[in-house]
Amino acid sequence: MLDSARVTWALTRAAVRGAAQYRLNFVILALMGIAYQGSGFAFIAVVLSRYPSIGGWTFPQIAVLYALRLLAHAVYLVPLYMLNELDSLVREGTFDRFLVRPLNPLLQVLTRRFSVNSLGDTVTAVGILCYASSIADLRWTPMTVLYAAAAVLGGALIEGGLAIAISSMAFRFVEVWPARYLADHILLNFGSYPLSVFGAVAQWVMTWIVPVAFVAWVPAAVILDSTDGLGVSGTVAWLAPLVGAIWFCLGYQVWRFQLRSYESTGN
Amino acid sequence: MIRVEGLTKEFVRPRRPPGRFAGLRTLVTRQVERTVAVDDVTFDIRTGEMVGYLGPNGAGKSTTIKMMTGILVPTSGSVDVGGVVPWRDRQRNALQIGVVFGQRTQLWWDLPLRDSLDLVATLYRMPPETYRRQYRRFVDLLDMAEFLDRPVRQLSLGQRMRGDLAAAMLYQPRILYLDEPTIGLDVVAKATMRDFIEEVNREHGTTVVLTTHDLADVERLCSRVILIDHGRVLYDGSVAELKSRYAPHRTLVVRVAGDGGQAEPITAERVAALGAALVADEGEEPEPDTVRLRFEGGRTAASDLIAALAAEFSVADVSIVEPDLEGVVRQIYSRRALPA
Amino acid sequence: MTATGVVRDPPEGTTDPRTPADVAEVLLGDAGPRPWWRQWRALRRVARARTAVMFAYRNTMLLLLGVTVVQIFVLKRVWSALYTARPDVLAVPLHDLVVYLTLANLIVWSFPTHTVTRHLRERIREGSVVFDLVRPVGFVPQLVAQLVGALGGAVAIIVVALPVVAVAGSLAPPADAAAGALFPVSLLCAYCIAGLLAVLLGMIAFWTLETDGLTMLYVLVSSFLSGALVPVSVFPGGLRTLVQWLPFQATTYVPASIYVGGIEGADALRAVGVQLGWVVLLGVGAALVWRRAVRRVVVQGG
Structure with missing residues (x-):
């Protein structure tokens, strides 16, 4: 374990060194991350300049929700970005190499290159969080800070588990990125609003089938101290970060199962 | 060292019916196409042997090598490499084998060659002094001193292949798999590669399995060849015997x-x-x-x-x-x- | 994706005897060895091949349409919630707004921006763009054929997915006969504008090799500014003025608004007039940039 961590760290450093050589792409890719995540927030800002609330949530409250979701997304994206390129690693046969090296193949995929896009998302997330805490009525206590941190990590694990499970389909099918794109979009779109807006059915699905609710909506409600209408009890709401751990383990099991049917068709 | 028994690999792929609306029909019918890439292959390779594994394109060479290295899981049959079932215990298997794929480098594209070798040493948990000794020896044997600090993407094919070979042998694996190691190389580079492989085999008794289109590689290095075609073994024996029997x-x-x-x-x-x-x-x-x-x-x-x-x-x-x-x-x- | 089999590319190293001006003339004026209308069959083949490619990647296309369907559903619910909070901000009834959003997002989805930029990048990278100019089937007709083919594929896929779209968003016939008559004209203009914008974007490949990231950035920003998420009339003051002076609203907001009756009568005709203005302006702009770029390639050899 400790050994693997040391090796992974060495590979990560190498990936960052490699990426640092392409300065120009740095800027464009980072801007892309900012535009991608920023345009969603711009929409909310625009409509809430004319309307008082969405589903009973005011602009400052939705800003907190949006910031938590985006922060969870960034925490997921920075280490797991390379999953996006699993399609091409498999197609070009590069993945073969990961199976003849003494380190978990997933860790090798993740440390193959360092992506700068994820920095754009991180910058946007931190920016919106600062903005949101300045306009929202938040009373930070050590307990809520701790809870928020755990919730962000839990949210990242939910997104990560889903991403790992879907990406691992690349071992069987040629093109998986559109499915990843769709899943990303579902998390982004549903996750940025109070789920009650989408109706009872969608809310139930987004809570118990795909746990979008636990990424940001439930934690945001806990932090804002307005847990009515969540569809889960207060206790469950406080346990939200655990959902991520469970979900991530499930995702990894799917990955292991799919890996067994890897056929190394690339050449 | 390597024991392969009744090894078979079957690939199953969905088949597209021809004609109009073919795309629509694939959604409803589930026709599959089975191809047997490797068909009941059996052989033993002793420690220190250098074996040429030969066959035309699509004969099942790569598929066999991929099962022996643990990349692919066979449909049936067994492989035992130094007491390890390669695909079941990939990481333990990885520690004892070195693999060179001629067309695909394992080096870090954007980093200097020296960094790639450092990373390989870390990956294989080499003790620092062993690494230093091996490093000096390989730089010398493969004549790599002048391009150690250049990013791998700027190396010539011959230089890159030397780097790849060094990376595969650095941690002194017991078995070396070489898949088309000399493809596209000039005469001098080929000779360097062959000398190096011969040297490590002689020094450490490394077992070598070699697939290649250049039979001069085999003639120079291998005492034994295994010929396969359509997934089956056609011949397994010494080069001399092969010649006297078939020619x-x-x-x-x-x-x-x-x-x-x-x-x-x-x-x-x-x-x-x-x-x-x-x-x-x-x-x-x-x-x-x-x-x-x-x-x-x-x-x-x-x-x-x-x-x-x-x-x-x-x-x-x-x-x-x-x-x-x-x-x-x-x-x-x-x-x-x-x-x- | 070119009409091969008609004429082979000249072998490497062959110098083109034409001057850059001649080449540009050929390109801009369609004055190739044979005019494009004599090449109808070849062009049709190009378009068909493009459609076939879209069908070959139908799973990808459907999943990407799924992204749009999710977007439509989310927008519908969010706007419903907004209307519940305060029903009188917009003059448009909620149902019309949802139809507008559904239509606008489908239009944005069907824009072949990636098709255009990829095609241009490939041709420019191979350096074959110059030879495209002297082909019997000129470059512009070829590009148009590609667009038509891509559009055909997109429409077929949308038709298949229409029941799902109807549930996620909302569908309705055009507001009235006039809207029904003007909508196709406006939509055609919208496609021309989107196509020309994509060509302008794709021509960046003459100067830099990478355009994929930029294209994605463009798609994101343009779909926001085009009114696919928020009708242009909702934008706050300054932003609304900016958006009204940009071409993006003419690609989406105008045709979708005409369809649902948000823009009517003289306003509708004026909006289509503005669209036509954009077509001319962007067409001339694209031609100028193109001329410069081609001269660069011809003179410097790429």
Whole structure:
């Protein structure tokens, strides 16, 4: 374990060194991350300049929700970005190499290159969080800070588990990125609003089938101290970060199962 | 060291029905196509052996190697590499093998070669002093000093391959798999590679499994070859045996003394009486006074043939051409292609 | 994706005897060895091939349409919630707004921006763009054929997915006969504008090799500014003025608004007039940039 961590760290450093050589792409890719995540927030800002609330949530409250979701997304994206390129690693046969090296193949995929896009998302997330805490009525206590941190990590694990499970389909099918794109979009779109807006059915699905609710909506409600209408009890709401751990383990099991049917068709 | 038994790999792919609306029909019907890439292959490789694993494109070479290295899980059969089932215990297997894929580098594209070697040492948990010793030795043996600090993407193919070979052998694996290691290399680079492989085999008793299209690699390095086609083993044995079984014919090249056309010509009948046959000149420029006689080494002794020829004709010079592996293998595959 | 089999590319190293001006003339004026209308069959083949490619990747296309369907559903619910909070901000009834959003997002989805930029990048990278100019089937007709083919594929896929779209968003016939008549004209203009914008974007490949990231950035920003998420009339003051002066609203907001009756009568005709203005302006702009770029390639050899 400790050994693997040391090796992974060495590979990560190498990936960052490699990426640092392409300065120009740095800027464009980072801007892309900012535009991608920023345009969603711009929409909310625009409509809430004319309307008082969405589903009973005011602009400052939705800003907190949006910031938590985006922060969870960034925490997921920075280490797991390379999953996006699993399609091409498999197609070009590069993945073969990961199976003849003494380190978990997933860790090798993740440390193959360092992506700068994820920095754009991180910058946007931190920016919106600062903005949101300045306009929202938040009373930070050590307990809520701790809870928020755990919730962000839990949210990242939910997104990560889903991403790992879907990406691992690349071992069987040629093109998986559109499915990843769709899943990303579902998390982004549903996750940025109070789920009650989408109706009872969608809310139930987004809570118990795909746990979008636990990424940001439930934690945001806990932090804002307005847990009515969540569809889960207060206790469950406080346990939200655990959902991520469970979900991530499930995702990894799917990955292991799919890996067994890897056929190394690339050449 | 390596024990392969009844190894079989079957690929299953969905088949697209031809014709209009084919795309729509694939959604409702589930037709699949089964292809057997490797079919009941069995062999043993001893420690320290260097084996050439040969076959035409699509014969199942790569698929076999991928199962032996643990990349692929076979449909049936078993592989045992130094006491490890490769695909079941990939990481333990990885520690004892080195793999070179000629077309795909394992080096870090954007980093200097030196960094790639450092990373390999870390990956394989090499003790620092062992790494330093191996590093110095390989830089020297493969003559890599001048391009160690250059990013791998800027290296020539020959330099990159030397780097790849060093990376695969750095941690002194017991087994080395080489998949087309000399593809696209020039003569000098090929020679360096072959010398290096021979050296590590001699020094450490490394077992080497080699697939290649360049049979000169095999002839230079391997005492044993395994030939496969359509997923089945066609031949498994020594190179010499292969030649004598599939290409028993040696060729005697005779230059007749030019004495103004007075000497009797060497005719087909006369040659047949001596237990040989006249063959056409395969050289690029036909030489006027030269004839080529093909004879079976097992039946006719070369010395007898030469003596008989010298007695009847005015022979100026003789030489014997042995069959090369390239020709032998080409002959085997072309024979297989014909309906038996 | 070119009409091969008609004429081979000249072998490497062959110098084109035409001057850059000639080449540009050929390109801009369609004055190739044979005019494009004589090459109808070849062009049709190009378009068909493009459609076939879209069908070959139908799973990808459907999943990407799924992204749009999710977007439509989310927008519908969010706007419903907004209307519940305060029903009188917009003059448009909620149902019309949802139809507008559904239509606008489908239009954005069907824009072949990636098709255009990829095609241009490939041709420019191979350096074959110059030879495209002297082909019997000129470059512009070829590009148009590609667009038509891509559009055909997109429409077929949308038709298949229409029931799902109807549930996620909302569908309705055009507001009235006039809207029904003007909508196709406006939509055609919208496609021309989107196509020309994509060509302008794709031509960046003459100067830099990478355009994929930029294209994605463009798609994101343009779909926001085009009114596919928020009708242009909702934008706050300054932003609304900016958006009205940009071409993006003419690609989406105008045709979708005409369809649902958000823009009517003289306003509708004026909006289509503005669209036509954009077509001319962007067409001339694209031609100028193109001329410069081609001269660069011809003179410097790429």
